[in-house]
Amino acid sequence: MPDDPPPNRLPDLPDQESDPVVWDPVQRTFVPRKEVAAPKADPGRDPRRFYVGAPDVGQVPPAPPPPVAPPPGIAPAPAVPRPVPATPRTAPKPKRSWPKFRRPKLKWIFLLCGLLPILLLIGGLIYADIKFRQVHRVPVGGLLDSGGSGQNILIVGSDTRANADPNAPNAGGILGDATDRPPAGQRSDTIMVLRLEGGGSKMLSIPRDLIVPIAETNQKDRINSSYNVDLGGGPARLIKTVQKSLGIPINRYMEVDFVTFAGLVDAVGGITIDFPYPAFDDNTGLDIKTAGPVELNGEQALAYVRSRHYTEIKEDGKPHEDPTADLGRIERQQLFLRTVMAKVAGSHNPFTLLKVGGEVANGIRVDDALGLWGAMRLAWAFKGLHPDPVALPVGVNNDRATLHLEEPDADGVLAQFK
Numbered sequence: 001m002p003d004d005p006p007p008n009r010l011p012d013l014p015d016q017e018s019d020p021v022v023w024d025p026v027q028r029t030f031v032p033r034k035e036v037a038a039p040k041a042d043p044g045r046d047p048r049r050f051y052v053g054a055p056d057v058g059q060v061p062p063a064p065p066p067p068v069a070p071p072p073g074i075a076p077a078p079a080v081p082r083p084v085p086a087t088p089r090t091a092p093k094p095k096r097s098w099p100k101f102r103r104p105k106l107k108w109i110f111l112l113c114g115l116l117p118i119l120l121l122i123g124g125l126i127y128a129d130i131k132f133r134q135v136h137r138v139p140v141g142g143l144l145d146s147g148g149s150g151q152n153i154l155i156v157g158s159d160t161r162a163n164a165d166p167n168a169p170n171a172g173g174i175l176g177d178a179t180d181r182p183p184a185g186q187r188s189d190t191i192m193v194l195r196l197e198g199g200g201s202k203m204l205s206i207p208r209d210l211i212v213p214i215a216e217t218n219q220k221d222r223i224n225s226s227y228n229v230d231l232g233g234g235p236a237r238l239i240k241t242v243q244k245s246l247g248i249p250i251n252r253y254m255e256v257d258f259v260t261f262a263g264l265v266d267a268v269g270g271i272t273i274d275f276p277y278p279a280f281d282d283n284t285g286l287d288i289k290t291a292g293p294v295e296l297n298g299e300q301a302l303a304y305v306r307s308r309h310y311t312e313i314k315e316d317g318k319p320h321e322d323p324t325a326d327l328g329r330i331e332r333q334q335l336f337l338r339t340v341m342a343k344v345a346g347s348h349n350p351f352t353l354l355k356v357g358g359e360v361a362n363g364i365r366v367d368d369a370l371g372l373w374g375a376m377r378l379a380w381a382f383k384g385l386h387p388d389p390v391a392l393p394v395g396v397n398n399d400r401a402t403l404h405l406e407e408p409d410a411d412g413v414l415a416q417f418k
Helices: 106-133 171-175 235-245 258-267 298-306 326-345 350-363 372-382 409-415
Strands: 021-024 029-032 136-138 151-158 188-197 200-205 211-213 220-222 252-257 271-275 279-281 286-288 292-296 311-313 319-321 364-367 388-390 394-396 403-405
Touching (some): 151 235, 200 326, 211 235, 235 252, 258 298, 271 326, 298 326, 350 364
Parallel strands (some): 151 252, 200 388
Antiparallel strands (some): 188 200, 279 311
C-alpha cells in the first residue's frame, strides 16, 4: 500500500507552478502575481531606498532620471568629487613620558660662572681656617719683635721622636741607632733664621754647638741647650738667647719635627739632590750609590738631613767622612730646605697643596700671635721663595767639639738680619 502524501501545512498557499503568488502586505495574504499592480513612484522618497513592509520590497530599483541639460549659454557646474572616507587608523601607543630638558638661560649661566670663583674662594678659606685651627700654638707672642724693615722667622727643627713609630720604614732616619740617638727630652737639632725683606730672602744657619750666653742663666753653653726642655729651657728661652746674644730680632717663630720633614717630602712627590760623590751614613741609613742628581723620598731625605757621619766615596775609591761635622750638616740642611720650598712653591696641583697643608698642619708649631690672615700672607711670601744661604763665621774651640763667633766678620753677617 503506497504511502499517503504528507499533509499540506499551508492549505491556503496556491500552487506556485500554475499560478505564482506573492505576499500582499496590505491584505496580509498571498495573491496572484498578476493581480499585483506596479508601484507608483513616490516623488518624495528616494527610490533607491527600501523599507521593510513597503510594497516595493524585492522590486528592481527604477532607473535614475536622465540628466537635465543646462540652458544654452550657461556652463555646466563642475563635478564635485565625492570625499573618500579616510582609512581608519589605529590609535597610537602612548609614549613614555620623560622629563623634558630645558636649556638654561644665558643669564643663569653667566651668574653661575661669576659665582663659581667666589664659592671656590670661600671653600678654600673655610678649609684653610680648619687646618689652621689644628696647628699647635707656642705661647711666645709677647717676646716677638714687631718692628724692623724686614721680617725674621726663627725656624727650629726639633728632634723630638714622640710621634715616631719605631716600626715605620723610616724609623732609622728618625730615631737613629744606639750611637746616634739623642738623650731624653725635646731638643733643637736645627736652628735657622729666615729673613724676608722686599722681594728677597736670606737664610742664616746657627750651629747648635755655638757657645753663647744663655738667657735667664749666668753661664755660657751651646745655643741649642737654651731649647732643651729637660734643662728647663724651651722656645721662649731660645728666642731670648738669639735676640740678646746674637742681636737678631725675631718676628715669627716656627717649629717642625723630623716626622714632618719626611711627610712633607712625600707630599710633594720627593726632592732631587745633586750628590758630588756616592755617600752613605750607617747611623741614619743614608745610602747613595751613584753621583749626580738623585730623587729622594721622605725616608731618604730625612737620613740625608740628619747625617752626622756623612761619608763620601771619592776618586780613590775610599770612604772619607765629612771633616766639617756639624757645619757640613748645616749646609745640607739649608740645601734641603731650599729644595723643599722650591718644590712646594712650584707646584700648582691643588691636591698636592692640600697634602702639603695637611702634613704641615700635623707637624708644625707656630707662635700664638700668628693669625689666619698673617699665615696666608706668610704662605704667599713663601711662594717662589729661593733664599740665599748665608754662612755665619765661626771657629773651632780647643775642645774640638764646640764653636765660637769669629769677630769682626760675624758682626757684619749678623747686621744683615737686624
